[in-house]
Amino acid sequence: MNFTSKQDIQAPAEHIFRQLSDFDFFESYAMRLGAQVERMDVFTRPQPGMCWSIKGHFRGKDRDMELTLDSYYPPDTLSYLCTAKSLNATVCFDIIPLSRAESRMKVTVGVNAKGISARVALQSAKLAKKSLDRKFDARMHSFAAAIGDKYNG
Numbered sequence: 001m002n003f004t005s006k007q008d009i010q011a012p013a014e015h016i017f018r019q020l021s022d023f024d025f026f027e028s029y030a031m032r033l034g035a036q037v038e039r040m041d042v043f044t045r046p047q048p049g050m051c052w053s054i055k056g057h058f059r060g061k062d063r064d065m066e067l068t069l070d071s072y073y074p075p076d077t078l079s080y081l082c083t084a085k086s087l088n089a090t091v092c093f094d095i096i097p098l099s100r101a102e103s104r105m106k107v108t109v110g111v112n113a114k115g116i117s118a119r120v121a122l123q124s125a126k127l128a129k130k131s132l133d134r135k136f137d138a139r140m141h142s143f144a145a146a147i148g149d150k151y152n153g
Contacts, residue, residue, distance in 0.1 A: 001122055001129070003109045003136045007144035011151035013095045013103040017075035019147045020093050021046055030054060040066070048072050086118035087111055105147075107140050 035056030050069040065084040079092040
């Protein structure tokens with residue numbers, strides 16, 4: 001199952017990419033939400049292969065996942081691979097400059113099931129795909145607005 005959202009942001013592509021690749025901020029944000037985050041690599045600079053182990057309570061269950069930076073091409077593309085017990089996901093951010101002061105952020109999330117129970121859950125989610133698409137787009141709109149506010153504020 002795939003989700004896609006395109007959001008125009010009143011900020012240059014470089015600013016958006018810096019916000020998306022602020023790994024320390026996202027680590028601390030996840031910890032504030034109650035997740036345990038452990039960096040698994042030894043890289044000192046951002047590069048593909050950076051990896052985090054994330055453990056937390058989500059939707060009534062304890063969840064473990066591994067998040068790996070798959071591609072890192074400033075200021076255009078940033079993508080992650082997420083591996084969990086029953087699901088694999090890819091998350092890709094593409095930033096397209098529209099002008100010096102405006103850019104478009106395209107977010108694509110692909111989710112694949114590993115086992116039968118996850119396949120059943122994804123089939124159920126497909127029945128509510130339009131609703132999930134609207135929620136995803138609304139979240140990405142809020143996220144994009146926050147990035148724009150940081151630049152303009």
